[in-house]
Structures are given as structure tokens and as C-alpha cells.
Amino acid sequence: MENNHYIPKVARIINIKNEVEGARAIKTFRTQFAGDDGFTHACGQSAMLSVLGKGESMISISSSPIEAEYLQFSVLKTGRVTSALHEMKVGDMIGIRGPYGNGFPIDKWTGKNLIFIGGGIGLAPIWSVLQTALGKKSDYGNLTLIYGSRTSKDLVFKEELRGIKQEMAVHLSVDNEEDRWEEYVGFVPNNLLDKNPSPENAVAITCGPPIMIKFVIKNLQDLGFKDDQIYTTVENKMKCGIGICGRCNIGPHYVCKDGPIYSWAELKKLPQEY
Amino acid sequence: MEKILTKKALPQWLIKLNAYQIYAPVKKENHWSYEALDKPESIRLDHLNTIQSPKMIIFPQREVFFEFHNAEGNTLVMKEPASESSATVIFGVRPCDAAGVTHQDKVFDGHFKDLYYWKRRNQTILVGLACNTPPSPHCFCLSVGGSPHSTAGFDILMTELEDSYYVESFSKKGDTLISLAGDIFSTPKENDKKDKEKAHSDSEKKLKRHIKDLETVPPKLKDMFDSPLWEEESLSCIQCGICTYLCPTCHCFDINDEKDSSSPLSGKRVRTWDNCQFPDFTMHSSGHNPRPDRASRLRQRIMHKFNYFVTNYKAYQCTGCGRCIDKCPVGIDIIEVLEKVRDYGK
Numbered sequence: 001m002e003n004n005h006y007i008p009k010v011a012r013i014i015n016i017k018n019e020v021e022g023a024r025a026i027k028t029f030r031t032q033f034a035g036d037d038g039f040t041h042a043c044g045q046s047a048m049l050s051v052l053g054k055g056e057s058m059i060s061i062s063s064s065p066i067e068a069e070y071l072q073f074s075v076l077k078t079g080r081v082t083s084a085l086h087e088m089k090v091g092d093m094i095g096i097r098g099p100y101g102n103g104f105p106i107d108k109w110t111g112k113n114l115i116f117i118g119g120g121i122g123l124a125p126i127w128s129v130l131q132t133a134l135g136k137k138s139d140y141g142n143l144t145l146i147y148g149s150r151t152s153k154d155l156v157f158k159e160e161l162r163g164i165k166q167e168m169a170v171h172l173s174v175d176n177e178e179d180r181w182e183e184y185v186g187f188v189p190n191n192l193l194d195k196n197p198s199p200e201n202a203v204a205i206t207c208g209p210p211i212m213i214k215f216v217i218k219n220l221q222d223l224g225f226k227d228d229q230i231y232t233t234v235e236n237k238m239k240c241g242i243g244i245c246g247r248c249n250i251g252p253h254y255v256c257k258d259g260p261i262y263s264w265a266e267l268k269k270l271p272q273e274y
Numbered sequence: 275m276e277k278i279l280t281k282k283a284l285p286q287w288l289i290k291l292n293a294y295q296i297y298a299p300v301k302k303e304n305h306w307s308y309e310a311l312d313k314p315e316s317i318r319l320d321h322l323n324t325i326q327s328p329k330m331i332i333f334p335q336r337e338v339f340f341e342f343h344n345a346e347g348n349t350l351v352m353k354e355p356a357s358e359s360s361a362t363v364i365f366g367v368r369p370c371d372a373a374g375v376t377h378q379d380k381v382f383d384g385h386f387k388d389l390y391y392w393k394r395r396n397q398t399i400l401v402g403l404a405c406n407t408p409p410s411p412h413c414f415c416l417s418v419g420g421s422p423h424s425t426a427g428f429d430i431l432m433t434e435l436e437d438s439y440y441v442e443s444f445s446k447k448g449d450t451l452i453s454l455a456g457d458i459f460s461t462p463k464e465n466d467k468k469d470k471e472k473a474h475s476d477s478e479k480k481l482k483r484h485i486k487d488l489e490t491v492p493p494k495l496k497d498m499f500d501s502p503l504w505e506e507e508s509l510s511c512i513q514c515g516i517c518t519y520l521c522p523t524c525h526c527f528d529i530n531d532e533k534d535s536s537s538p539l540s541g542k543r544v545r546t547w548d549n550c551q552f553p554d555f556t557m558h559s560s561g562h563n564p565r566p567d568r569a570s571r572l573r574q575r576i577m578h579k580f581n582y583f584v585t586n587y588k589a590y591q592c593t594g595c596g597r598c599i600d601k602c603p604v605g606i607d608i609i610e611v612l613e614k615v616r617d618y619g620k
Contacts (some may be wrong), residue, residue: 004354006390006543008352010352237556239527239529244381244527245548246525247555247556251582252585271499
């Protein structure tokens with residue numbers, strides 16, 4: 001019997017963490033498959049989350065494949081499905097289908113210095129690959145995270161960030177001055193220039209708001225990074241997740257199956273607005 | 275297998291096919307439409323182009339993916355509806371529409387197989403009718419790799435001769451349909467074959483519309499993403515979406531939940547056709563829309579059919595049926611748009 005890709009697997013929410021409060025609230029959900037028909041994923045892949053009766057949303061999997069006992073999703077409350085997810089409690093059931101997308105080419109990054117550059121909720125897809133690299137630290141060179149958000153309240157994974165500071169360089173930023181903020185003040189692309197990472201034997205991985213990504217890529221190029229040393233993720237509205245429903249294309253690529261991870265060398269060949 | 279069937283005997287053939295669900299073109303007030311055929315004797319094959327292609331039978335406008343409900347112990351149950359599809363014969367299919375089915379096959383048979391599509395597709399037998407005269411004034415199949423007598427996608431192609439049909443089968447399924455009524459078919463004579471070939475070659479001459487040098491369009495489109503042409507050509511568009519709804523190759527769809535009850539939760543997840551000419555087709559939940567205006571959406575329609583699809587599947591995603599030209603309420607003509615692309619900057 002071939003797999004019916006449209007029917008989700010049932011999963012239980014086993015943990016919910018409030019990351020950010022307010023109008024643009026972010027919660028992190030951990031889920032476990034209810035049956036033995038679950039799936040494993042690669043870093044940077046996404047899954048379709050179902051709140052039955054509301055619909056589906058494509059959300060990146062922020063846990064590393066090495067944390068195999070659960071899947072983790074950090075969800076910004078923004079539409080019908082994500083708002084319904086934010087209403088759910090531990091023990092509630094959702095549907096999950098996937099995993100979708102190409103994932104990060106981490107096999108090609110062995111021995112390299114990895115520089116992660118994130119903004120806001122953009123840390124979620126980065127987190128899966130960052131955790132994987134931390135789990136096999138001896139396989140990689142230096143690990144660096146440059147991450148910021150509008151205010152310190154908008155940073156996700158605050159506790160985890162404190163934890164990984166023991167193991168890798170972490171450079172945080174907020175857009176404007178705040179009381180008791182001792183790290184960088186300013187936009188993420190400027191913090192990147194300030195920290196001035198070397199392009200030598202390095203790969204930069206960036207995810208965040210489109211405007212941030214645009215300037216991060218420009219600044220990486222100014223720092224001497226080549227197009228094939230820069231990786232980013234692309235977002236588009238998705239429904240099927242398997243390259244058929246027709247809406248997430250950029251040129252001939254369907255982001256759901258051909259993306260969402262692209263090197264800048266690949267992405268710059270595609271139309272810039274889609 | 276090649277046979278001759280007299281016109282009078284056509285209903286007898288259909289009677290022998292009573293194990294199949296049969297669809298055929300039916301004349302409505304002012305248009306033709308594929309309908310389930312209850313009475314074999316009512317079959318008519320003098321139809322013009324049907325308003326919808328047989329796409330609507332293989333890939334229906336609305337279909338239930340699964341039913342869901344909340345069950346005891348806070349569990350979710352999702353269940354595919356019992357299959358309603360049975361072996362189906364679609365009669366009188368025009369070659370452009372069969373070509374449309376072959377294009378849809380490519381899309382639904384990608385890296386991920388769409389089982390809902392294939393469940394029906396594998397049970398569908400296409401019996402075509404060659405177009406001795408163009409069924410629409412806007413037919414242009416010859417320009418997009420088809421022809422009025424193309425056999426692509428068909429199990430059987432019939433060609434109308436004076437008092438009979440020349441019946442050619444290209445598949446086991448087609449052979450089976452003929453063998454079910456074996457005694458009413460006869461063997462074609464040399465004259466019949468000549469008549470069929472003449473009908474085919476004459477039919478090509480009757481097509482009124484053509485696009486010259488279409489093969490120059492896909493490479494040209496690669497550099498026309500930012501062209502002002504899209505704005506100019508889309509000014510009259512009222513975003514009704516009829517061009518893509520009626521297209522035999524368009525496959526875009528939406529997936530939504532229809533709730534029957536909130537407590538206890540029950541409902542259905544449903545696929546419906548969707549349309550790249552609608553603003554919310556690509557609207558992000560943030561409000562950002564990568565295709566925010568008519569120009570970017572017309573560009574997507576043309577780019578998809580004559581650039582991206584060519585890249586991905588080595589074929590135009592257009593079969594020249596002419597429906598989008600016939601039915602556009604503001605007169606946007608895909609042939610004229612393609613000619614403007616071809617001649618742009620010359």
C-alpha cells in the first residue's frame with residue numbers, strides 16, 4: 001500500500017513553552033507521535049501541522065534529529081491555524097505530516113567553521129542544525145551564533161541560549177537600547193559586521209525576516225564570503241507540501257520540495273520576487 | 275487494433291459497456307458538458323468543445339481527503355471516505371483534452387504520488403474523437419505540439435467517416451472495450467484507412483489559429499520576468515479565474531477543513547481547485563504577498579505554462595483547446611500574449 005501523503009499522523013503535545021508574549025506571541029511545542037507510524041527528519045526540514053477543523057500550517061522542525069524522542073516546533077501566532085495551536089494544551093492531539101523539504105547539506109560542512117545568523121523566529125530552523133553541530137562538535141570547526149530581535153523580550157530560546165554560551169560563541173543583539181542590556185544594540189546585519197567572522201573555511205547560515213536576510217547576505221559578501229558559502233531559507237504559502245498544489249513556486253522550483261534551503265549561489269539565479 | 279463501427283451501431287456498443295460508468299458530451303441549453311450517460315441511445319458525438327474538459331472527472335473540483343472526528347480518550351480519528359470510483363469510460367474526448375490529462379499525469383506522478391488522483395486515473399479509459407473540424411474557433415493545438423487527431427493519452431481514438439467511425443485502440447483497456455462488443459465491429463478496408471488519413475490531414479488545414487515560432491518563447495521568457503509587458507497585458511483582467519478553471523492542464527488546488535461540529539469535533543478535509551489569478555493564492559499569513567498584483571499573476575500563468583513547466587517536464591502546459599480565449603470576459607487572448615512575448619523588443 002502506497003503512502004497517502006495527505007493524511008497526517010496523530011501526535012500528542014507533550015510540552016509547551018512560552019517564548020514570547022503579546023501580539024506576536026511565540027510558543028514552542030514538543031510533540032510525540034501517538035502511534036508507531038511517525039517519521040524522522042533531517043536538519044532544516046519542515047512538517048505540516050494540523051489543527052483539525054482549522055487547517056494546516058507548514059512549520060520548520062526546530063529540534064535536531066539527534067533528539068529522536070520528540071519533534072519540536074516554534075510557532076509564531078499569526079493566522080487561523082497558528083492561533084488555534086496557541087490555544088492548545090499539553091495532552092492535546094494534533095496531526096503532523098512530513099517531513100518536507102531538502103534540509104541543510106550538513107554532510108558537506110564537516111571540518112568547517114559554521115556561523116549561524118538569525119533574527120526573531122528565524123532561529124527555529126537554524127536551531128535544528130545548530131543543535132546537531134553541537135552534538136557532534138568534533139566534526140566541525142568553530143561554531144558561532146549571531147542572533148537578534150527587536151527587543152530582548154522577542155528573543156526565542158532564551159534559556160537555551162544561556163546554556164549554549166558555554167559551548168560556542170553567542171552574540172546577541174536588540175534593535176534599540178534597553179536597561180540592563182549588555183550585548184550589542186543594533187540590527188543583526190550590523191552585529192555581523194561588528195563581529196567580523198572570517199570567511200576562511202566557513203559556511204554562513206541565515207534565517208529571519210526577508211529584509212534582514214537581504215542585508216545579512218550583502219554584508220557577508222562584503223566580508224568576503226562567496227555565494228556558495230552562504231545558505232538561507234525561503235518561505236512561501238504552502239498547502240500540499242509535495243510540489244503539486246502550485247502556489248509556493250519561485251520560478252520552476254517548488255519551495256516545499258525543492259527548498260526551503262538554498263545556497264545564495266542557487267537562489268540568486270531565481271526570480272527575486274516570485 | 276483497428277476496427278470499423280457504423281454510426282448506427284454506436285449505442286449498441288455502449289449497451290455492451292454497462293459494467294462501466296460512462297461519461298459523454300451532453301448538449302445543455304447553450305453549451306456542451308460531460309455528464310454521466312444514463313441512456314446509451316442518447317449518445318451524440320457531434321459536440322463542440324465541452325465547457326469543462328474531462329479533467330473534472332479525473333480531478334474533480336471538490337473531493338474529500340478524509341473525515342475526522344475527536345474520539346473517546348482525546349484521540350483523533352482520520353479516515354478516508356469509502357471509494358466511490360468505478361471503472362469509467364469517457365467518450366468523445368477531444369485530443370487537446372486527452373493531452374491535458376497526460377500533462378496532469380506528470381504533475382500528480384512526481385516525487386510524491388497523489389493517490390486520490392491515481393485511484394480515478396487508473397480506472398479511467400479515454401475514448402477520443404478526432405476533430406475533423408475544429409470544435410472551437412480558437413483551437414490552436416498544432417502550435418503546442420498536438421494535433422486534431424493526436425493519439426496522446428487515448429486508449430481509443432475514433433475518427434468520423436461518412437457512415438461509420440474508424441476505431442483505433444492503443445492499449446489493452448481499449449482492446450477490451452472493443453472485444454466486449456466484438457461482433458458489431460468490422461475490419462477496415464483499404465478505402466476506410468485512406469478516408470481516415472484524408473480526414474486527418476484535412477482537419478489540420480481547417481485550424482484557423484496558430485502561433486509561429488512558439489519554441490522561441492520559453493528561452494525568451496527567462497529574461498522577461500521584470501518586463502512591463504505583464505502590466506500592459508493584465509490591465510483589463512478582472513481576476514475571475516475562468517482561464518485556469520477551464521484549462522485542461524491547470525492543477526493548482528487548495529486544502530481546507532469543513533467542520534460539521536465543534537463539540538464533539540467532526541468534519542472533513544477537502545481539496546478544491548484553486549487559482550493563481552486570485553490574490554490570496556500566495557498571500558502569506560504576515561500579509562506579505564509575493565504576487566501582489568494582476569501583472570505578477572498573469573506573468574505566473576504564462577511563465578508556468580511556457581517556461582517553468584517546459585523546464586520541469588519538457589512540454590508546454592497548454593494543449594491549444596482555446597477555452598481560456600473563448601471564455602475570458604475581457605478578451606485576454608493567450609495567443610496574442612505569446613505573440614507579444616515572441617516579438618518583444620524586436
